Amino acid sequence: MRLRVIVVSFMCGAIASLAASQESRDGQLPQVPDEDPVATLVARLDLERYKATIKALTQFGDRRQGTPRNQAANNWIQAQLERYGCADVERMPYRYAPEPFVDPPLGMAGSTPRAIGGGRPFGTRVPMRANTDPLRQADVALRALNSEPTEPGPRDQVFCTKVGASRPDEMYIVSAHMDGQGWGDAANDNASGTALVLELARVFSAADVRTERSIRFALWNNEETDYGGARAYIAQRHALQGREDPPGSGRYPEPKWLGLIQHDMLLFDHGMPRADGTINPEQRAEADINVEFQRTSAFAEPSQALAWLFHSANEIYATDYPVTVGNHMASTDSEMFMGRVPSISVRDNERGVQIGSGWNPHWHQATDVYATYGDKDFRLGLNAAQTTLGAVGRLVGATVLKPR
Helix, strand or coil: CHHHHHHHHHHHHHCHHHHHHHCCCCCCCCCCCCCCHHHHHHCCCCHHHHHHHHHHHHHHCCCCCCCHHHHHHHHHHHHHHHHHCCEEEEEEEEEECCCCCCCCCCCCCCCCCCCCCCCCCCCCCCCCCCCCCHHHCCCHHHHHHCCCCCCCEEEEEEEEEECCCCEEEEEEEEEEECCCCCCCCCHHHHHHHHHHHHHHHHHHCCCCEECCEEEEEEEECCHHHHCHHHHHHHHHHHHHCCCCCCCCCCCCCCCEEEEEEEECCCCCCCCCCCCCCCCCCCCCCCCCEEEECECCCCCHHHHHHHHHHHHHHHHHHCCCCCEEEECECCCCCHHHHCCCCCEEEEECCCCCCCHHHCCCCCCCCCCCCHHHCCHHHHHHHHHHHHHHHHHHHHHCCCEECCCC
C-alpha cells in the first residue's frame, strides 16, 4: 500500500491541478465527478473503428523497416493524423546502419524475450523464435508483399502533438511501434498498438477537446531491430526538452517529458500452452491487460506510480478486461526511455514471463494476421485504449468544450 502513495510526491509537478485530490491512501485517481469529461472522450472509442484501423494497417504487410511497404505505411499514418487535425505532424528522419547480423541474444526484439531484473518462466515452455521462412505464409499475395528486401540507410517515423492550453511545455508521450516481422501482416505486433495510438490521437484532436498539458502521439520505427527509432528520437530530442523556440513564442517543439506509455501487442491472451504445446483457441476468461514498469530502472518508483494510475483508470473507464500491474517491463521501445522518464508498457501478456513461455504462438509468425483474431481479442485491445485514454485524459486535465 505504501508504494502506491508515492503517486502524490511524483505527480504534484506533473498534474498540479489534480495533486490535492490524489492524496488518497491507496493512490487511486481522484473521484470521478458527476459530469466526467474523460468518460465522454472514452465513449468516443468504438470497437468497429478500432478494428478497421488495424485492418487498414495490415494492407502494408508486416511493415518491416527499410522497405517500401514500411514507407507506404508511414505515409498512411501521417495522412490519418493530418485528417484527425493533430497539430504539428512531423516525419523525423534518422539513419539506420545495422551491425553485421548474428543470432540475437535473449531479450532483443527478434528473439525469445527475457524479463530484465526478474521474471521466472513457468509451466510448459515453448521455444519461440521469429519466423524467417516465407513459405510458412500461405497467402501468396501477402508473401509477395513481404518479400521486399530491407536495406540499411535513411529511415523516418511519424509523430504529432496535442498542444496543452496552459502547460504546453510539459507532455506525456503515448507511443507504439509500427513495424513488424515474421511474414504475417503484423496485426497484433503491432498494428494493434499503432491503431490504439491513432485512435487516441483522433479523440484528443477533436475541436471540442482541451487539455492543459500536451500529449505527443509517436509511432516508432525500427523496434523489431534494435529500437532504432526510439533511440534516434532520444538522441535528437532529449536535450531540447522544455525549450521555448523561438523565445517568447509560447511554442515548445519538445515539451518536458512527464511520462512514456508504450503499447505493444494488445489482442491475444489465450493462456499458457497445454502439455502438448497447443493453445486454447478462445480468449481465456481471466484475460487481462498487463501494465508493466521496470523495477531496476532509475525511475522505478514514479513508473510504478504511473502504472497504478492506469490500474485505477481501468477500473473507472474500461468495459470488460482488468489491468494487472507487473514490474518486469522489457523488450519494447519504453526500455530506451526508462532511465530518462517514468515509463510503462501496455500489452496483452507479461513480456518476459508469459510471452517467453510461449503464451502467444503468433508472436513474430506468419499467423499474425488479421483473420487470426476474433472480437474478444479486438475488445481486449479496445479496453487497453479505454484504459490509456482514461489515465492520460486525467493526467493532462482533458475537458470537453461546450458549444456556444
